[in-house]
Amino acid sequence: MAAATATAAELEAQGFRPLDEASLVAYIRATPALAASLGGRVDALEVKEVGDGNLNFVYIVLSEAGSVVVKQALPYIRCVGDSWPMTRERAYFEASALQEHGRLCPDHVPEVYHFDRAMSLIGMRYIKPPHIILRKGLIAGVQYPLLAEHMAEYMARTLFFTSLLYNSTTDHKKRVSQYCGNVELCRLTEQVVFSDPYMVSKFNHWTSPFLDKDAEAVREDDGLKLEIAELKSMFIERAQALIHGDLHTGSIMVTTDSTQVIDPEFAFYGPMGYDIGAFLGNLILAYFAQDGHADQANDRKDYKEWILKTIEESWNLFQQKFVGLWNKHKDGNGEAYLPAIYNNPELLSVAQKKYMTSLFHDSLGFGSAKMIRRIVGIAHVEDFDSIEDASKRASCERRALDCAKAILKGRRQFESVEQVIAHIRSITH
């Protein structure tokens, strides 16, 4: 955790004021870019704070002629309070990543209309109803036929175009350097994903007493600890691409034909597998939660199949699209695989297979780590939390945990996503 929170006077000297509904209206009226997004009709605004109590404050602002979402970072973590200070600069990195990823994948990222660094404030496109947070759709049992295709596209484009496969080393290092500044958010991830679940920590909790032994087993599993050490080092050391950094199903808004990725405040140059794993791992969590949501009206069997199919397609389409981009741009600025060296199609194809296999194993490792931390760490997921019967919830969580542990330790044995899915299916205890 960082140094103590700045006082109100210090914050004011930095040009920062925490807004509320009323002061936000005044701010909008004084800010042409925001006023424009509201069609200039800033007289009667409807403002609603909808931040789901996580890190930041999020306001939906509606006028008769337009709409905008305003997100403000306060100098601490909202859900913990000012006992856990957190740099407001995360808003700068979120805005930067939204702009960069938006440029690369405009169909799946909201536009940034306005950024005020001193105020740690982003104005962006309102992702309108019927869009809902994907996690809520998964809990409700809604199928999204284009989800795999869209997320594969988003991940392939944002990761490929910010990697050394596409950019010169010079450009890459410049951007790596810039995002080194988002280190406080990286440290938060280090702590809550790669450390706390594997040790005694006041932040950890789980469905007690049912999972007491399971949580203890995680803290005493030497094999797991050896694997997590490797992933933790890779997370900090390896600047492979500009990753979203928090790509769980709560950072994705969906309808049956649209998919929008929000909230990249953890963005930095890190391992690609961390994003892919976050997405796939959270789908696996959703899968294991289904038994807790099944009822007489809906046994959720079909829905579980749809989730598995979505996992399979997400990886396979991602791989296809990513390699497609690689082939398309193989004569571009990227210096990692020079055409003069990888000068025959078979060789390039073998090199790509090797690259993708290694990325697959990274994704499985990071994905499992993200699953584990959601069951025995600080921040849980609504998928499980919404299962009221604690004993039933614990059973679902235990299956997910056992699945994650096995994949984390055995990830290098998996040669295809189909094999992973077979493994997920096999866990029925």
Place this chain on the structure above:
Amino acid sequence: MAAATATAAELEAQGFRPLDEASLVAYIRATPALAASLGGRVDALEVKEVGDGNLNFVYIVLSEAGSVVVKQALPYIRCVGDSWPMTRERAYFEASALQEHGRLCPDHVPEVYHFDRAMSLIGMRYIKPPHIILRKGLIAGVQYPLLAEHMAEYMARTLFFTSLLYNSTTDHKKRVSQYCGNVELCRLTEQVVFSDPYMVSKFNHWTSPFLDKDAEAVREDDGLKLEIAELKSMFIERAQALIHGDLHTGSIMVTTDSTQVIDPEFAFYGPMGYDIGAFLGNLILAYFAQDGHADQANDRKDYKEWILKTIEESWNLFQQKFVGLWNKHKDGNGEAYLPAIYNNPELLSVAQKKYMTSLFHDSLGFGSAKMIRRIVGIAHVEDFDSIEDASKRASCERRALDCAKAILKGRRQFESVEQVIAHIRSITH
């Protein structure tokens, strides 16, 4: 290659003037820190340019009461000329790394007395005779009984203390960001070590016609190309420690009881194995060159044994010292292996073994790559170049090349440095 060289007028506007013996004397007289290193006696200075024609200009300056070495970077690569521009900022990174590594390992790094960024000029301790460049000692067949111990100490301290095993993520990322600026030198390495040898390039040369087929075989070895791609990506992506970046036997000055490491202008946060490999790989090159230096007076058999022993001890002592530092500082600021997680001695020991095995394989990979490029790439080594008989030279080089190719491809099969040495010995064709 970078943009065209700046004109003399542009350089002057930047505060830069290339010095020569005469203008250097005036510069010294006007610079208190340099004058002080000469005991204030700047009236009758003896100045000699000794740069061995590589990248920069190096002057030894002697007075009756002191001495200093002055190194100046020009905006191009000296041995190529101004057709190959190269940022003068390399002097800034060299000075920074000399200071940082010097703080961590003062016994084996010359002190920096003065740094002038605008002039790209470093004043540092003169490493006096009888110190000579290690490579020349290896060619002459001189044994250095403390070399392994000293280099193990240098590598263990500089690498451990600049890694995440010792530093907080916050400090680490700050320094990573700073050294991202040395990207032009990284790109030079990428080109000459990881790219050119594996493709047709006007910069490549070799002992022709003897090695024509061997050079071609490197350019057509798909297995080698798959391995080199992995190493090249690791070189750019993985910010593991502040590495020297050019740690061959020409960057080390020795007597029988002193070892001094110079010339870290390629320094950046990269994989530790790149430094370790550079040192070990260049010792292996020296080993294979010995048959070319053998004569009736000295068959070099004992000397070859001494080189092998030095390779073995260098790795084993490095490993011992590195793990020793890790154990000593395991409760420090480093966040990679928290004591609350790696909370029993056996677990920590297994984690360390895993880390060291992976580092060993990285070192073997990078070391082999450094060997290969010295035989079929742009810059060769005096160890071989000083063998006058081209056919004999080619035989020595071929053995070294075959050794390097096998180690690069099979590096993960080696479990100890003794096994590597057995492999080196086995190459006698």
